[in-house]
Amino acid sequence: MTEIGLNHILFVSIALFFIGVYGFLTRRNMIMMLMSIELILNSVNLNFIAFNKYLWANKMDGLFFTIFIIAIAAAEAAVAIAIIINLYRSHRSIDVEDASDLKF
Amino acid sequence: MTAQDIIFYLLAAFTLVTGFLAVTTTRIFRSAIFLLFSLIGIAGIYFWLEYEFIAAVQIVVYVGGIVVLIIFSIFLTQEAGANLPDTTITKKITGGIAAACGFGFTLLQVLQHNFTGTTEPGIEPSVANIGNRMLGVNEFGYSLPFEVVSILLLAAMVGCIVIALKTPVQK
Amino acid sequence: MFDKLTLSLIPLLPLLSFLMLGLFGRKVFKNFSGIIGTGALLVSAGLSLSTAYNYFFVSGKVDGVYQKITALKISWLEFSPGVSIDIGILLDPISVMMLVVVTFVSLMVHIYSLGYMKGEERFSTYYAFLGLFTFSMLGLVMSSNIFQIYIFWELVGVSSFLLIGYYFDKPSAVAAAKKAFIVTRFADLGFLIGILVLSFNAHTLDFETLIQRLTDPNSEYMRSAIAPAFLGFSSLTWGLMLVFIGGAGKSAMFPLHIWLPDAMEGPTPVSALIHAATMVVAGVFLVGRLFPVFAISCPGALELVAYTGALSALFAAIIACTQTDIKRVLAYSTMSQIGYMMFALGVSGYGNEDGLGYMASMFHLFTHAMFKALLFLGAGAVIHFVHSNEMNDMGGLRKHMPITHITFLIACLAIAGVPPLAGFFSKEEILLAAFHHNKLIYGIALITSGITAFYMFRLYFNIFWSKEFHSHGEHHGEGGIVMMLPLILLSLGAAFAGFIPFSQLVTSDGKPFETVLHLSFSVAPVLLGLAGIFIALRLYKTQNDIANKISSSLSGFYSSAYHKFYIDEVYLFITHKVIFNLLGKPAAWFDKTIVDGFINRLGSSSEKISEETKTLQSGQVQQYAAYFLAGAIGLGIIFIYVLTLK
Amino acid sequence: MNLSLLILIPLVAAIIVLLSRNAQQVKWISLLASVAQLGLSLFLLSAFMGERANGNVSQMLFEQRYSWFAPLNIEYYIGVDGISISMILLTAFVVLAGVLVSWNVEKMTKEFYFLLLLLSLGAYGFFISLDLFTLFFFLEIAVIPKYLLIGIWGSGNKEYSANKLALMLMGGSALVLVGLFAIYFMSGIHSFDMVKLSQVHIAIEVQKIFFPMLFVGFGVFTAIFPFHTWVPDGHSSAPTAGSMFLAGISMKLGGYGCMRVATYLMPEAAKEYAPIIVILAAIAILYGAFATMMQKDLKYINAYSSVSHCGFVLLGIGMLTKTSIEGAVMQMVSHGLMTALFFAVIGMIYERTHTRKVEELGGLLKIMPFVCSVLFIVGLCSLGLPGFSGFVAEMTVFMGSWQNPEMFYRVATIAACMSIVVTAVYILRAVGKTAMGPITNQHFLELKDAAWNERLAAIILVLGIVAIGIAPFWLSDLVSPGAELIMSRIPTVIIN
C-alpha cells in the first residue's frame, strides 16, 4: 500500500504512551494526571487497531478490545473525577503532593 | 513519498506534539485543549487506517465525553488548580529519564521483533460487522463483554453519585 | 563361706541409719539419733570383725595364698558388652583390713561423739552424715569394680564436704568444705580420665579382670596398653598416673594437700574419722588396689608415687613444726604419715619379700589409723575442755585431764616410732623397704621420722606441760565415759597393734612371708626419734623463749613454713586471677556481647533497615508509579538481557 | 495401649480448663490430668517392657497410623521405642511437678494452666510422633505457649526474653522445616514416615547440605553453641513452672530431634560432621560452665549450667558410639528432672525472699530446711554425684565418648570431663552461699518452709532423680536398643 508500515504506527503509539507516562509522573495536578492516563489508554488503543489492521485482520479482536477500552476509560475517568472532586472538597487542593497524609 | 504518507506523518506529528504539550504546559485549561487535539489526531489516524467506526467512537466518547468531563471538573476545581506551583525540576528529570528509558527500551524491543501476521483475508471493519458481533453470542460474538461493561458502567455511576454528590451533613 | 547378706549388711546398716536419721531424724528420733547410729555401727563393726576372722583364719587362705573373693556382684550399669559398672563386694586382705579399720574407728567416733556433740541442734543430722560417710567408705573399700570405687570415692568426698561444713553458719567452715570438695574433685578428674584410659585398654572395669589383663605380658590388652601413646608415655602409664592423681587428691599429697588443714573446720571427731584414719588413706588404698598393675607393668608410675609420697612426708613434717593450731599440726602430721605410706608403696616390688613395702604401707595404714584417731580424739577432748584450738591457750593440762594425757602420750610415742608401740613396727618396715630400694627416699624418710617426733612432742608438751593452765569459767571435766572409752580402746590399739603379724596376713600377692627385724637397722631411726623428743622436751616442756629465738634466726624459712610455703596463695592466684579472670569473665563477656550481641544486633539492625527504607513509602502516588515503571522496565531488562545469557 | 491418650488427656483437660470459670477447679483438673498422664506413662513403661520381654522386637511398639493429608502422604503416625518412653516419662514427671509448683499462681490462673497443658501436649505429641510432619507440628505447638508463659507471668525483662526465645526457637524450627522438605523430596519416597525413611538411603550430597540445617535447627532447642542465648534470658524471666518446662522438657525436644531425625535419617552426614558437633558440644560444655561461674543470679546460674549440661547431650550424639548415644538420652532425662527441680527450688526461694541474687541470700538452711535440702540434692545431682541421675548420665557419655578411639575425640572428652570441676565450683558457690553461711537478711527469719504442694513436687522429682541414680540399669536397658538402632545406620567408613 504505502511505505507507512506497522512500525511507524507503533512508534507513534509508544511515544504517546511514554508521553502519557511522563505526564503522569510529573504533573502535580490530579486532573492532568488523569489526562495523562487517557493518553496512555489511547496509545494502547492505537496499538490494538494497528495490529488488527496490519497483522490480524482476519478477526476483529483488536478492534473490539479498543471499543471496550474506550468504554472503560470513560467509566474510570468518571469515577476518578468524582474522587478528585471529593478530595478537593476535603483538602481544598488538587495537588497530588498535598494528598500524602498516608505514608511510611 | 505519497500523499498518504505525508498525511500520516502530519497526523502523527500533530498527535505527538499536542500530546506532549498537553502534559507539559503549565496552564491547565490549555493542557485540556491540547489533549483534545491530540485525541482528535488519533481519531485522524484511525480514519487514515480506514477504521471509520472507531474514529467516530473516539471522537464521540473522548472528545464529546471524557474531555468535556475533564474540562467540567477543571472548572469545578479551578480556584485551586489555576495556580499550582510548578513541578520540581528533579521530578521532571527523573520522570523524563524514566519515560525516555522506557520509550527507548520498548521501541528497541518492538523494532527488533519480527511481526508475522495472518495471511487470511481480513474482515471489513464496517458498522454492520461490528454491530453483529457486538451482540452475537456465537463464535466471535462479544455480547458477554458487552454485558460486563454495562454492569461496570452502572457500578461506576453508582459510585460517582455516592462520592461526588454533595450530601447534607448528618445531624 | 561368706554370707552375702552379712557382707552387704556391713555397709548397708550405716546407710540405713543415714536414711532414717536423714529423713526423719529431726522430728521422730531427735535424741535417739546417736544411739541409733552407734547401734547400727556396732553391729556393722561386729560383722566386720567376724568377717575378718573368717577371712584371715578360716576360709580366706587357699593353698597358702589369700584369695581375692568376689562375694557379690550385681550388674548396675552396662556400657558395652564386658564394660559395665558392677556393684560388688571384693574380699582380699586389704579390703578386709580396711573393713576392720573403718568400722572400728568409725565406731569409736560414733561413741565419742555421743559426748562430744551432745546438745548440738543438728545432732541427728550429724549422725546421719556419719552414717553416710561410713557407708561410702565401706563401699569404697569393698569395691570390686574400678568404677564402683569411683562412685564411692565421690560419695566419700561429699560426706566429707557435708561434715566439714557441718557448722554451716560459720563462713570459714563453708569455705573449707567447698575447698575440700573442689580440690579433691579436681583430682578426681584425673582419676576419672584414668579410669577411662584403663577401661579402654583392658575392656573391663572389673578389678580382677583388669589386673589380670594388664599384668599378663602376653595379652593383647597389655600390648596395646604399653605401646607409647602420648608424649612418650604409654597409655597404661598415663592411666595409672591419672588414677594416682585421684588418689593423691584424696590422700592430700603435695601439691593437692591444701584442703586438708582447712578441713579441720569440721567437728573434731569428724577429723579423727575422715581426715586422719579413713578417707585420707583412700588414695593409698587405691594404689594398693591396683598395685599389681603398678608394680608389674608400670614401674615408672610407681616411681612417681614414691617421690610424691616422700616429698609430701618431708614437706608436711616441716610445716607441722611451725603450726600453732593443734588440729592443723595433726593434719600436717597426717599428711606426712600418708606420705610415708605412699612412698612405701612406691618403693615396693611385687610378690613375696619384694612386696615388703606394700605390706609395710598397709601395716602403717593400720597402725596410723589407731594412733592418729586417738590423737584427734584426744585433741578433741582438749579442745572441748579449753574451747580453743590454739596451743597458746593451752598448757599444763595433764592434771586436769589425766586419761587424755596418758592416751595422748601413748599416741605420740607411737607416731614417733618409739618401740614397742605400734608406730615403731610399721615405720621400721617402711624404712627397711626404702633402704633396699632407694637411698634418697630412705634418707628423706629418716629425717622426716626425726622431725615427726619433734613436732609431736612439741604439741604434747605445749598442751600438757609448758605453762600452768588457768581456768576461765566453768569446765566440764574430761567428758565422761563415752568420750574416754574410745580413747582407751584406741590407745590399746596404738600400743599393741604393732604385734600383729602383718606379713602373714596382708601381702602384695597374698602369700604370707616372714619379716626379720634387724636390731642394728632400727638404731638409727629410734635414735633420731628420741633426739627429736629430746629437743622438744628442751624447748617446750617449760615456758622459755629458745624456740622463738630459733625460729627468728630461721626467719625466712620459718615464716614460709608457717605460711605453708605459700601453696594456698598460689592456688588462690590460679583460681581467682587466672581462672576467674582469664576464663570465667571472658566467657561471660563473650556471651553477653558477642554471641548475644550478635543476635540482638540482628534484630535491631533489621529494625534500623526498616526505618531507613521508610522513605520508599513516601505517600506520593507519582513516586509509586515511578517505582512501578522502573520495576516493570527493570524486570524486562533482567529477563531479556541478563537471564537469557546462559 | 492407646498412645493417642497421651495427647488426648492434656487436650481434653486444656479444653475443660479453658471453659471452666473457677480457679480452684482449674488447678484440680490440671493436677488430675497430669497425675493421669504420669500413671499412663508408667503403665506405658510397664506395657512396653512386657512386650519386649515377650520377645516383641519390632522397632516401634504400640503403633497407630491414620492417613491425614493423603495427597502428600502425611500421616498421623505414632509409636514408641525405649528412647521415646524415657522422654515421655520425663515429661510426665516434670509436668506434674510443674502443675504442683504453680499452685499459687493467681494472675490469670485459667490461662496459665491452659498454656501449661498445651505445652505438655506439644511435648508428648513430639515424642510419640513417627511421622515427621506430626513431629514438626507438635514441635511448633510447644513454642508459643512458652512465649506467653514468659511474657505474661514472667519477671524482669520478660518481653525481651520471651521474644528472643520465641524467635530463636522458631528460627530453629524454620531450619528444621527446610531439612524435612529435603528429606521428603530427596529420599525419593515422598514420605514423612520415619520408619520407612530409615530404610532408604538419602544421597550423600543431600545429606551434607541438609544435615547441618536439621541439626542446628534442633540444636537451637537444646542450646547448641552459639544459639544458646535464649536459654539464660528465657529461663531467668520465665515463671517457675515455665522455666521447669523450658529446661526440663523443651530443651529435650531438640536433643531428641537431633538424635532421632538428624542423625538417624542422615547417618553418613552425621559421621561427616561429627567433629564439628563435638567441637560445638565441647565449647558449650566448658564455655557454659565458665560463664556460669560468673553469674550472680540463681536462675542465670542454672540456665547457663543447662547450656553446659545440654552440651553433654550433643557430645553424646556427636561421639557416635552406642554408649554415648545412650548416655545422651540418659543425660536428657537426668537433666530434665534435675533442672526442673532446680528451677522449682529457685522458684520457692524467690517466692519467699523475693531475690535470686546469690549475694543477697544466705543461711537459708536454718530457716527452710526442706527447701535447702532439696537445693543441696539438686546441686549435688548437677555436679554429678553418684546416687543421683547426673552422675550416671555423664559417666555414660564419658565412657561412650572414650570408646571413640581417635585422638581428637579423646581430647574433646577430656575437655568435657574438665567441666565436672568447674561445675563443682559454681554449684558449691551458689548452694553454699544460699543455704549456708550467716543469715544475710533479718526478714528471712520470718519465712516459712515449703508448703504441701511444693514438697510434693520436689519429692516427685527427687524420686525420679534418685530412681535413675540408684538403679540406672532399667533406663539403660530401655534406651539401649534405640541407641543401637541409630548406631546401626552410622557407616563405619565414610563414603566420599
Add this chain to the structure above:
Amino acid sequence: MNELLLMKSELVVTAIIFILLFIKINDITSNETVLKIINALLVLNVGAGFCCMDVTGELFSGMFKTNVLIAFEKNMLNIGTLLISLLSYEWLKNHRHLPEFFVLLLSSLLGMFFMISSGNFLIFYLGLELSTIPIAALCNFDLEKKQSSEAAMKMIMSSAFSSGILLFGISMMYGTTGTLSFAELPQYLDGSPLQVFSFILLFTGFAFKLSVVPFHLWTADVYEGSPVAVTSFLSVISKGSIIFIFLTTLYNAFAPMAEVWYNLIFLLSVLTMVIGNLFALRQQNMKRFLAFSSIAQVGFILIGISGGGQNGISSSVYFVLIYIFSNLGAFGAVQLISSFSGKETIDSYKGLYQTNPLLSWVLTISLFSLAGIPPTAGFFGKFFLLSSGAEKGNYILITIAALNMIVSLYYYLRVVRAIFMDKNEQPIASIKGSIYEKAGLLICVIGIIAVGLYSHFYEYIYSLSIF
C-alpha cells in the same frame, strides 16, 4: 438450562445487585432491616454457590468457562464477602449509603467472578476493571474522612496507571500472537524478547493487584485510609481472586514460558517477603500493619504458585481459603475495635486482654494463623506452600521463606504482646458486638481451626486441582 447453571454464581450476584438497587431506589426500610435482608441474601448466595457445583463447561466460545475448582473458588469468595458483611455490621449499620455500598461491593465481586472464569484477555481485563473501579469508589466510603478520599485517589490513580501498563502488555501480546484466548495462546508463544517483555508488563498487572514488590506501594496507604470493610475486602477477596486467575493463566496460557515466570516469581517472592516484613516491622496502625503483613503473605503464596502442577494449585488455593479466615478474623477484630472505640494503633491495644478476653483470643488466633503457628490452619497452609516450592528443589527460596517466617512472627508477636503483656492505664473498654459480628468471628475461628486440622478440606481442594 445447563448454560445458565454454568453462570449461576454470576447470575445470583447480579440478581442481588438489582434487588439492592430496587431497595435503594424505593428507599424502603431502615438500614438494619436492609442489612438483615442483605445478609440473608448473601447466605443464600453462599448456599447457591454450593448447589450444582460440578458443572464444567464453556460459554461464549470459550470466553467464559467454569469447572468445579473455579466454582469452589467462587464459593470461597462468596464466603469471604458474607463474612465481611457480618463483621462490618456495626460500621454498616450507621452508613448512609448502605445499599450502594453493597451494589459496589457485589459488582466488584461479580467482576472477580468474570475474571476467574475468563478464558480470554478481554473478559479478564473487563473483569479486572469491574473488580477494581467499584473498590476505588468504595475506598472513599468513609465520606467524612480526609484519608478515605486520599486512599481512593491513590487507588484509582495507581490502578489506572497499572491497567494502562497491563493493557500495553496485552496489546503487545496480541500483536505477537494474534490471539486473546488463553486456550489458543500457548501454541503461539515462542519466547521472543518482545513476548517476554509483554508478559512482564502483563505480569505487573497481576503483581499490582497482588501487591507484589515493587508494585505494592499503594497497598499500605490505601489499606490505612479505607474503611476496614473495604480494606479487608481488598486484602482478602481481591487478592484471592487474582491468585486464582493468576494460577489459571500461568499454568495454562503461559505454560510455555514456565522458565520465565518461574524465575520471575522466585525473584519477586523473595523481594516481596523481605520488603513486606521489613516494612511491617515498625508499623503502628493495625490496618497498615496488616497491609504489610499481607504483602509478606503474598510472597509466600508466590512460592506455592512457583511450584507448578497440582501441588502448586492446591496449596495456593488452600492457603487462600485459610487466609480468608485468618485475615478476616484479624480484620474483624480490628473492625470491631475501630468502630466501637475508634482506635486503630497497636499501642492502643495494650491491655486489651483485661477487658476483652474473647476478642483478644480471636485476634491472637488469627495472627498466629497468619504467622503459621500450629495448630491453626496457617501452619498447614504455609507448610504446603513451602512444600510446593520445595518440590521444585529450590531450597534457597524455601530457606529464605522459612527465615522470613521468623521476622513475621516477630511483628505478629508485637501485637500479641500488646494485648496480653503490656500494661495500660486506659485499655479499650469492653466491647459488646452484635450477633452478626459474633457469628462472623466464630466462623473465622472455626475456619482457622478446622480447615487445618481436618484434612478433608485440603484433600478436596487437591482433588479439584487438576488442569
